[in-house]
Amino acid sequence: MLNLKKIKTSKIYKNILPAIIIIFIAVIVFLVLNYISSGFSKILSFLKAPHPYENSIILFYQDNCDHCEKVDNFIRDNKVEEKVAFVRLNVYGSPENINILSDKAQTCGLDVKIIGVPFLWDGKNCILGDVEVINFFKTQIAVKK
Structure with a gap:
């Protein structure tokens, strides 16, 4: 006698397995493309707790x-820290x-192997x-006066 339950189950697996494989490949392609465009640290940034300086101006x-x-x-001469x-x-x-x-440099698309200091992160942009x-701080203190 033919077992209909086995036939139905095998058809379901035949339909689901290719879909699972396609989804898996799509996720891998997405991760690889993101890595190429923005670096690995950016891909997994959602796993990290936000850094305390995330939205700060940072002078390295x-x-x-x-x-x-x-x-x-x-x-020091212009009392920038007060302003x-x-x-x-x-x-x-x-x-x-x-x-x-390095994370900030990668965000700006810079090669982390060749960056140096002074390096300033203004919250969105890298300033080298x-x-x-100094020009950045000049504009900031002019605005704050």
């Missing part, structure tokens, strides 16, 4: 850096701060070099 610097010293002198809220993060010897810098960072 390093001790014994001539360009960082120029920015620091400008900040603009920002966070300073020293990248020297701090893997956590280096990771934050002492001249550009």
Whole structure:
């Protein structure tokens, strides 16, 4: 005697299995394309708790850096810290701060292997070099006056 239950079950598996495979392949393709366009850390960012500096202006610097010293002198001479809220993060010897810098650089599409300091994250954009960072602060303190 023919078992109709087995026939119905096997037809269901024949229909569902290709759909599951197609969905799995689509997810893999999506993850690979996102990795190519924005880096792996951005793909999995939903798994991480938001960073305390997520929406802050962040100035990345390093001790014994001539360009960082120029920015620091400008900040001190113009009392920028009294007028603009920002966070300073020293990248020297701090893997956590280096990771934050790398994440911000990847967000801007920059090659993390060739970035340096001073590096400023304004909450949306990356600003590189002492001249550009100083210009950023000049515009900020002009607005705050």
